[in-house]
Amino acid sequence: MSYGPDAVARDEGGRAVFVAGAVAGDRVRAVVDREEERWAHARVVEVLEPSPDRVPSACPFAGACGGCPWASLSYPAQARAKRAGVVDALARIARMGTERAEALVAPLESPGEPWGYRNKVELAVVRERGRAALGMHAAGGEGVVRVKSCMLLDKAHAGAVKSVAGALTYLSNSHGLDLERVGIRVSRRTKDVEVALWDRPGAFPRAQAAKVLADALRPTSVVRVMQKGPAKARRIAGVECLSGAGSWGELVGEERMRVSAPSFFQVNTRGAEKLVELVMEALRPAEDEEAMDLYCGAGTFTLPLARRAGFVSAVESYGPAVRDLRRNLETAGLDNVDPIGGDAGREFPDTDADVIVVDPPRAGLAEDVVRRLSEQPARAIAYVSCDPATLARDLARFEQAGTFRPSRVTPVDLFPQTFHVETVTLLERA
Helix, strand or coil: CCCCCCEEEECCCCCEEEEECCCCCCEEEEEEEEECCCEEEEEEEEEEECCCCECCCCCCCCCCECCCCCCCECHHHHHHHHHHHHHHHHHHCCCCCHHHHHHHECCCECCCCCCCCECEEEEEEEEECCEEEEEEEECCCCCEECCCCCCCECHHHCCHHHHHHHHHHHHHHHHCCCCCEEEEEECCCCCCEEEEEEECCCCCCHHHHHHHHHHHCCCCEEEEEEEECCHHHCEEEEEEEEEECCCEEEEECCEEEEECCCCCCCCCHHHHHHHHHHHHHHHCCCCCCEEEEECCCCCCCHHHHHHHCCEEEEEECCHHHHHHHHHHHHHHCCCCEEEEECCCCCCCCCCCCCEEEECCCCCCCCHHHHHHHHCCCCCEEEEEECCHHHHHHHHHHHHHHCCEEEEEEEEECCCCCCCCCEEEEEEEEC
16 A cells, blocks of 8 residues: 555556555556656556455445545554555655664554544535535545545534535525535534534625524534635634634543634544653653643643643644633643744744654654754654654654654554554654
8 A cells, every 4th residue: 555545556667556446455457547757547447356455345435535545445454554654654765774664663553443533524615507515525636425424423423414514505505605615523522513614704694504504413613714815825814603612622531622613633532642642651741841842733732741741832833723722721720831822943942841742734844943853952852743754754854963863653543544644753862
């Protein structure tokens, strides 16, 4: 399996061919739909001999919807492929070699169930023949797939997708509602259900939207998130509460958190708890120590750090998340945290930390941030990553700086039925 939705074959010349719809070990008939000098892409027409790892998909929409591209791969095979992908990235991109990478990477942690683990899904919105259609994103990225339920969403709320899509399709076609996307967040623990309507500033049927969603789903919060700017550089112009609490609440371990619709939060709550557990076990912060939490979001790691360390400097660039962090700290009664709004490079704390957590976006750490971290007197850094390639690049930069070396990389499966894998890396002083 590639680090992507496809399996990998080789043609007669040794060129890699990424095959959509195949799993490792299949023998298939496929049609090439894209050719490049060093690689090609193909789509399965017929499975001639199924792999021992091929299983019937539990989701009837798996081939059409883009949400679970590995649904036909057995879960043990998914686990092996994910760990192998992390090893491969460290061996090739960080140039550690296979032997060292194998020794560094721990067995994959699987904190939840293979299905029904998500607390959030997003619906795509398209216009077909002048009418709005809402559903799951189609495989390949164009169009939507209308589904009765989403098997990745928490089982207690699996039908929320159909209810919300139906209600908003009706409203869009009768009231001129022009949505860009719709987010649904649910929690089995707090019973919170939030629907976030993403659109552009302008006229909006607020009362009608709140009513039609209340009739369909009875959410605890309905919000409108307005965006400005071009498609690839959207910025939040405002958030309106249409009904209910105006935010979504979740229980992560012993911490009760509230998160606004634009803020990032892990889509797998049990997975988030495993990440916190691994980070705290790796760092073992003490009461007399100072901690730093970069890219801290709404406080997933900040809150447990603050309960163990003497003081925490927490940096987050996204305005809505900073506001969520302040609210969560106040609710938790924690006053030993300095929430800092801004880019981690420009607002790097002017302090000497003993332990550090970094949880950057998929792009990883800026080179300047790696340098600043390498100048810290900290005894350990916990690096939480959602992309093995950028993790490997950054670990190579840390080793080049010479202060910190990775001592353990633990893959965590927050996203079963997909190729994505989270990792927690412990970096100790060289």
